[in-house]
Amino acid sequence: MFWATLLLFNGFLVLFLILSNRSRIKKEPPLDKGIIPWLGHALEFGKDAAKFLSRMKAKHGDIFTVRVAGHYVTVLLDPNSYDAVVQDSVSLDFTRYAQVLMQRIFCLSLPNHNPTTERAMMRRHFQGESLACLNGVMQRNLQALLATEELQDRTNWKQDGLFNFSYSLLFRAGYLTLFGTEQNSHNQDLTAVYEEYRKFDSLLTKMARSTLNTEEKRVAGSVRQRLWNLLSPAQFRKAEPSSWLQSYRQHLQEMGVDEEMQTRAMLLQLWATQGNVGPAAFWLFAFLLTNPEAMSAVKREFSSISLQANPPHHLPLDKLQCTPVFDSALSEALRLTAAPFITREVLHNNTLRMADGREYNLRKGDRVCLFPYLSPQMDPEIHQEPEKFKYDRFLNANGTEKKDFFKGGKRLKYYTMPWGAGKNVCVGKDFAISSIKQFAFLVLTHMDLELCDPASALPEMNATRYGFGMMQPEKDLPIRYKLRDPL
Numbered sequence: 001m002f003w004a005t006l007l008l009f010n011g012f013l014v015l016f017l018i019l020s021n022r023s024r025i026k027k028e029p030p031l032d033k034g035i036i037p038w039l040g041h042a043l044e045f046g047k048d049a050a051k052f053l054s055r056m057k058a059k060h061g062d063i064f065t066v067r068v069a070g071h072y073v074t075v076l077l078d079p080n081s082y083d084a085v086v087q088d089s090v091s092l093d094f095t096r097y098a099q100v101l102m103q104r105i106f107c108l109s110l111p112n113h114n115p116t117t118e119r120a121m122m123r124r125h126f127q128g129e130s131l132a133c134l135n136g137v138m139q140r141n142l143q144a145l146l147a148t149e150e151l152q153d154r155t156n157w158k159q160d161g162l163f164n165f166s167y168s169l170l171f172r173a174g175y176l177t178l179f180g181t182e183q184n185s186h187n188q189d190l191t192a193v194y195e196e197y198r199k200f201d202s203l204l205t206k207m208a209r210s211t212l213n214t215e216e217k218r219v220a221g222s223v224r225q226r227l228w229n230l231l232s233p234a235q236f237r238k239a240e241p242s243s244w245l246q247s248y249r250q251h252l253q254e255m256g257v258d259e260e261m262q263t264r265a266m267l268l269q270l271w272a273t274q275g276n277v278g279p280a281a282f283w284l285f286a287f288l289l290t291n292p293e294a295m296s297a298v299k300r301e302f303s304s305i306s307l308q309a310n311p312p313h314h315l316p317l318d319k320l321q322c323t324p325v326f327d328s329a330l331s332e333a334l335r336l337t338a339a340p341f342i343t344r345e346v347l348h349n350n351t352l353r354m355a356d357g358r359e360y361n362l363r364k365g366d367r368v369c370l371f372p373y374l375s376p377q378m379d380p381e382i383h384q385e386p387e388k389f390k391y392d393r394f395l396n397a398n399g400t401e402k403k404d405f406f407k408g409g410k411r412l413k414y415y416t417m418p419w420g421a422g423k424n425v426c427v428g429k430d431f432a433i434s435s436i437k438q439f440a441f442l443v444l445t446h447m448d449l450e451l452c453d454p455a456s457a458l459p460e461m462n463a464t465r466y467g468f469g470m471m472q473p474e475k476d477l478p479i480r481y482k483l484r485d486p487l
């Protein structure tokens, strides 16, 4: 017994030394393991990744390798060199790390998953002609929801938090548009899906990092179960045959995925399609409400469109194509609050070539991570006063979209990256932009919406969410609203 224990202990010790004894080899990026064995920098990383990575950048420069919970992650922060990562799907793999997260968050494994066919299917439904059709459905759903919000009362203000207001409207309208069928489109069902989803969302980062405590694990499990019940295949039997939903279900069936896993995949899709749009609309409105000049510029643009509409004030989808002021304000809001990690797994030892000619070796099994929030988005060399919301930052003096931004004297291809870039760029980008635009147009042209306290400041961002897409506020921003014109 004693010998067995000793052997086991020695085994662990050897394993520990092998894992922790890694040192920097010639031509590898600077290595920073942190002082805690195995965990490395995981705690600091999880608490506020932006702060941690800024500190590492000041110490090591724009490329370095850190140890995080047993993994070695090479962080690249030079936007001029991002193409070397986002365009390379041969040595760097998107799917493996995505599957780790799928398992941890959604308890989902899709062994025969073919990302290429899935992406092609998604493109078919979210771009081109299908997109125009989706936009029309989204518009009707947004209007219907706003109209039923006990809003017909046009004299009394209603109060809510801006985050809850934006998220709930866009989530429910988006759900109806993409997942809606006769069976599951009743108001109670919609509200139930939204409310359960919000609980799930608040535990999502901890699920991804496997840091739930016992109580949180129990809650996460039961919320997930309730969402699975709401999203079971029975709910979708009568979906439109030509819809994205039906194509996706068929895609799963062709892979041989059973009904239980299909349900779990639905929750994954709910997150991918609805998890970022509401928070993005929140930040846009939060910035507009606290920047009167920006608000009047966007309102001016919308009212000139609204006047051209026939009948007047009707939502003119075709005219909403050309909205340079709104587009700039949205890009600016996203620049300040979209903070995804772009993570890839290194499939075999290879060399990363930086734009300035430096070369670094990458080791098989490590991860490479871009964090465009730090650079380009918050980089003072690229965007003057980066912490300020300037609604016209992406506008030229002649009113066209500004695309010229520089770093180190070089014109940048990537000067803001809320949607990722390259091979795995967001498939839903155009649909997301158009949904937010329709929401903004409806609210600004048909409703009165104001801060309860005109002196309110923008809420802080919840720093634990860096790396997971759109940031969320630490607390909500109280607003009041009422319908002005009939919808």
Ligand code: HEM
Residues within 6 Å of the ligand: 115, 119, 122, 126, 272, 273, 274, 276, 277, 280, 338, 340, 341, 342, 343, 417, 418, 419, 420, 421, 423, 424, 425, 426, 427, 428, 429, 431, 432, 469, 470
């Ligand atoms: C404001 C809203 C949104 C933001 C900020 C956003 C952001 C992103 C980002 C950063 C990625 C790339 C991840 C990577 O390269 O590692 C991504 C991928 C993706 N997004 Fe979005 N997204 C949004 C809305 C949507 C919507 C509405 C849909 C669907 C209708 C959608 C569908 C997808 C899909 C399917 C992918 C995976 C692409 C692939 O596997 O190649 N997104 N999104």
Ligand SMILES: *[C@@H]1O[C@H](CO)[C@@H](O)[C@H](O)[C@H]1NC(C)=O
Residues within 6 Å of the ligand: 159, 160, 161, 164, 165, 168, 169
């Ligand atoms: C959040 O929004 C939902 C749906 O609109 C609403 O029922 C609920 O009362 C709101 N919650 C708060 C705290 O305002």
Ligand SMILES: *[C@@H]1O[C@H](CO)[C@@H](O)[C@H](O)[C@H]1NC(C)=O
Residues within 6 Å of the ligand: 201, 202, 203, 204, 205, 206, 462, 463, 464, 465, 473, 474, 475
């Ligand atoms: C910050 O986000 C985390 C993860 O979503 C959540 O658990 C926590 O309650 C949030 N904190 C605040 C103050 O909202």
Ligand SMILES: *[C@@H]1O[C@H](CO)[C@@H](O)[C@H](O)[C@H]1NC(C)=O
Residues within 6 Å of the ligand: 025, 349, 363, 364
């Ligand atoms: C990859 O590189 C590491 C470090 O240089 C080395 O120890 C390892 O043997 C290499 N692996 C392969 C498959 O070449």
Ligand SMILES: *[C@@H]1O[C@H](CO)[C@@H](O)[C@H](O)[C@H]1NC(C)=O
Residues within 6 Å of the ligand: 396, 397, 398, 399, 400
């Ligand atoms: C508007 O200004 C930008 C930059 O100043 C210039 O590149 C572009 O050609 C101009 N467009 C028009 C239509 O004048």
